[in-house]
Amino acid sequence: MNASTLESRNVADAPLLGDHLALDLLNTEVRGQDGVIDYWATDDDVVRWLARHDLATSKAGTRAPSGLLARGRELRSAVRAAITARKAGHPVVVGALNDHLKAYLTSPRLRHDEKTGALVLSRDAHCDAAASLLGPVAEAAATLLVEGNFTLVRQCEHPDCILWFYDRTKSHKRRWCSMAVCGNRHKASRFRERTGSARQSRAVAPGK
Numbered sequence: 001m002n003a004s005t006l007e008s009r010n011v012a013d014a015p016l017l018g019d020h021l022a023l024d025l026l027n028t029e030v031r032g033q034d035g036v037i038d039y040w041a042t043d044d045d046v047v048r049w050l051a052r053h054d055l056a057t058s059k060a061g062t063r064a065p066s067g068l069l070a071r072g073r074e075l076r077s078a079v080r081a082a083i084t085a086r087k088a089g090h091p092v093v094v095g096a097l098n099d100h101l102k103a104y105l106t107s108p109r110l111r112h113d114e115k116t117g118a119l120v121l122s123r124d125a126h127c128d129a130a131a132s133l134l135g136p137v138a139e140a141a142a143t144l145l146v147e148g149n150f151t152l153v154r155q156c157e158h159p160d161c162i163l164w165f166y167d168r169t170k171s172h173k174r175r176w177c178s179m180a181v182c183g184n185r186h187k188a189s190r191f192r193e194r195t196g197s198a199r200q201s202r203a204v205a206p207g208k
């Protein structure tokens with residue numbers, strides 16, 4: 001991702017830097033210069049985003065289930081509310097997210113792997129197409145809320161950025177969605193502060 005893609009609305013440019021499916025779901029909305037940019041504008045956008053996570057195939061000619069965008073946006077706001085509350089140590093309201101989990105009906109199925117013939121346990125979805133597509137995302141969010149280490153679930157420190165990530169670095173000192181974007185924006189503003197203060201010969205409060 002570079003600075004220009006922050007202003008792009010092409011779902012192929014939506015940042016995948018959350019290191020967790022549920023956080024990348026939140027990252028389909030980014031803050032641009034004129035407010036929040038939503039990378040999801042159509043049902044097909046949602047399918048293309050799911051395909052980038054290997055949760056759908058986005059072959060030309062296959063139609064996205066209608067209503068997928070609306071359902072996806074509902075899921076995203078439920079997940080955003082839950083993760084924000086959990087991060088802040090507030091009670092997590094689970095009703096809206098549970099509606100999505102409840103709609104995701106699956107059963108386990110044994111099958112033989114096509115290449116090796118080995119037995120594989122997978123799950124088949126038995127629900128409408130939108131619920132089948134969004135179910136794994138809802139489940140990933142629920143799992144994160146239960147099992148995630150929320151000291152490592154963080155929002156980028158840049159004040160103009162709303163992206164989330166799971167800090168899987170060894171040192172657990174990740175501060176930015178991306179060093180190339182917000183890390184550099186931070187460095188540049190620190191540099192402007194320093195050179196500006198030297199010119200004006202007055203102290204400037206250090207940035208965070």
Ligand SMILES: [Zn+2]
Nearest residue numbers: 156161177182
């Ligand atoms: Zn950022």
